[in-house]
Amino acid sequence: MADPKGFLTHDRELPARRPVDVRIGDWREVYQDFSPDKLTRQAARCMDCGIPFCHNGCPLGNLIPEWNDLVYRTDWREAIERLHATNNFPEFTGRLCPAPCEAACVLGINSDPVAIKRVEVEIIDRAFAEGWVGPQPPSRKTGKRVAVVGSGPAGLAAAQQLTRAGHDVVVFERADRIGGLLRYGIPEFKMEKRHIDRRLAQMRAEGTEFRTGVNAGVDVTAAELRERFDAVVLAGGATRWRDLPVPGRELGGIHQAMEYLPLSNKVQEGDLRESPISAKGKHVVVIGGGDTGADCIGTAIRQGAASVTQLEIMPQPPASRPGSQPWPTFPILFKTESAHEELEDAGGRRVYAVSTVEFVGDESGNVRSLRLVDVEGPQNGFKPVPGTEREIPAELVTLSMGFLGPEKGPLLEDLAEAAGDGFYDARGNVARDKTYMSKVEGVFTAGDMGRGQSLIVWAIAEGRAAASGVDRYLTGETALPYPIPPTARPLV
Numbered sequence: 051m052a053d054p055k056g057f058l059t060h061d062r063e064l065p066a067r068r069p070v071d072v073r074i075g076d077w078r079e080v081y082q083d084f085s086p087d088k089l090t091r092q093a094a095r096c097m098d099c100g101i102p103f104c105h106n107g108c109p110l111g112n113l114i115p116e117w118n119d120l121v122y123r124t125d126w127r128e129a130i131e132r133l134h135a136t137n138n139f140p141e142f143t144g145r146l147c148p149a150p151c152e153a154a155c156v157l158g159i160n161s162d163p164v165a166i167k168r169v170e171v172e173i174i175d176r177a178f179a180e181g182w183v184g185p186q187p188p189s190r191k192t193g194k195r196v197a198v199v200g201s202g203p204a205g206l207a208a209a210q211q212l213t214r215a216g217h218d219v220v221v222f223e224r225a226d227r228i229g230g231l232l233r234y235g236i237p238e239f240k241m242e243k244r245h246i247d248r249r250l251a252q253m254r255a256e257g258t259e260f261r262t263g264v265n266a267g268v269d270v271t272a273a274e275l276r277e278r279f280d281a282v283v284l285a286g287g288a289t290r291w292r293d294l295p296v297p298g299r300e301l302g303g304i305h306q307a308m309e310y311l312p313l314s315n316k317v318q319e320g321d322l323r324e325s326p327i328s329a330k331g332k333h334v335v336v337i338g339g340g341d342t343g344a345d346c347i348g349t350a351i352r353q354g355a356a357s358v359t360q361l362e363i364m365p366q367p368p369a370s371r372p373g374s375q376p377w378p379t380f381p382i383l384f385k386t387e388s389a390h391e392e393l394e395d396a397g398g399r400r401v402y403a404v405s406t407v408e409f410v411g412d413e414s415g416n417v418r419s420l421r422l423v424d425v426e427g428p429q430n431g432f433k434p435v436p437g438t439e440r441e442i443p444a445e446l447v448t449l450s451m452g453f454l455g456p457e458k459g460p461l462l463e464d465l466a467e468a469a470g471d472g473f474y475d476a477r478g479n480v481a482r483d484k485t486y487m488s489k490v491e492g493v494f495t496a497g498d499m500g501r502g503q504s505l506i507v508w509a510i511a512e513g514r515a516a517a518s519g520v521d522r523y524l525t526g527e528t529a530l531p532y533p534i535p536p537t538a539r540p541l542v
């Protein structure tokens with residue numbers, strides 16, 4: 051603990067966001083630079099607790115007090131070594147994770163928690179800038195071949211760990227670029243895709259092979275994967291989205307968020323000149339109050355929407371931790387993300403405790419407006435409040451209501467047939483044992499496909515854990531870390 055009084059003498063501080071009127075004119079990340087002096091003060095606030103609850107809050111078990119102390123001492127080289135010891139991709143988590151570690155910070159009991167995420171992202175950005183993040187090819191090869199299906203954070207983490215263990219790893223991705231939801235679900239203003247590209251360059255140099263445009267189960271069957279590879283890791287995510295079956299759902303202009311967001315990202319990649327689903331000049335309604343909904347808001351505003359309204363069926367969360375969500379659990383709080391700032395600046399609004407009753411169309415078969423009603427909270431079964439029904443303009447609607455589990459396509463159907471009973475768990479995810487192996491011999495699963503919709507930090511943790519299970523299966527032992535049992539459930 052380099053500064054015993056740091057938590058008493060320094061307040062929590064984060065980098066400022068670029069002015070709204072400036073940042074909505076481009077797609078760059080929203081945060082301004084954070085000076086090293088300010089970051090050092092934030093690291094100094096860490097109390098190096100006797101029992102660091104931030105470890106419990108972080109599914110990866112990040113060594114947070116250690117690298118906070120190293121940053122305070124400006125030992126950046128050792129700080130990235132400690133950070134990489136538990137996390138393959140801190141440049142992703144530092145930008146995208148909701149930080150359950152900060153919710154579990156002991157300082158947060160009676161003060162603002164340590165700015166852990168900001169310290170994390172500054173460590174890895176410094177490491178890349180200094181050239182400290184290079185390939186780590188294996189010292190020996192095992193001769194074993196592993197297929198990883200899906201190139202999101204779980205698949206990439208599993209692939210990198212297995213490659214470094216000496217196996218020949220091939221990652222199959224059905225999209226035209228590697229990255230999964232990191233590539234196509236996260237807007238550029240939240241994470242510029244150069245962060246993915248530079249990490250993929252490292253992985254290729256280590257020996258990982260990537261094959262895009264391959265729909266596993268169709269272009270290569272489950273039987274072919276099992277025949278050609280010694281082990282298979284299923285990391286395809288929970289991509290079966292939740293729909294909204296109300297009258298008028300069939301109208302044009304109503305899209306799932308994951309139909310809308312990827313097209314905008316393809317424009318930023320240069321793969322499309324313009325998005326076929328654009329908010330320009332339209333009244334936009336975003337249904338769903340989570341992070342994906344916020345991504346739709348920021349995207350619509352940058353596309354030039356005439357207005358944006360966000361709807362959420364749950365009541366507005368409290369501004370401070372409620373008694374029902376005590377420390378160190380992750381509280382559901384009212385947050386103002388960068389997209390919400392942009393929404394307020396544009397005169398838009400977030401509307402809570404409402405439910406969509408009907409989509410109303412025009413003579414061309416496109417949505418023109420949305421009929422909604424106030425509802426009483428979940429304890430009352432979202433019962434409509436009489437006399438509150440009203441209509442709002444809606445020429446583009448995005449559905450951002452979460453996911454129901456993995457797609458039951460040909461790949462999983464064939465594996466389920468091979469497994470017999472018990473391939474899926476009670477929630478419809480791919481069941482697995484403590485080694486992350488499914489009911490099919492040699493077929494493992496990691497991330498949302500086995501866990502259900504969750505956080506990026508859980509995906510990376512599971513990818514690392516599944517890799518150790520695969521390594522032990524193939525060689526009889528493993529030196530890879532095994533951080534999380536598959537039965538553990540997230541706090542968020």
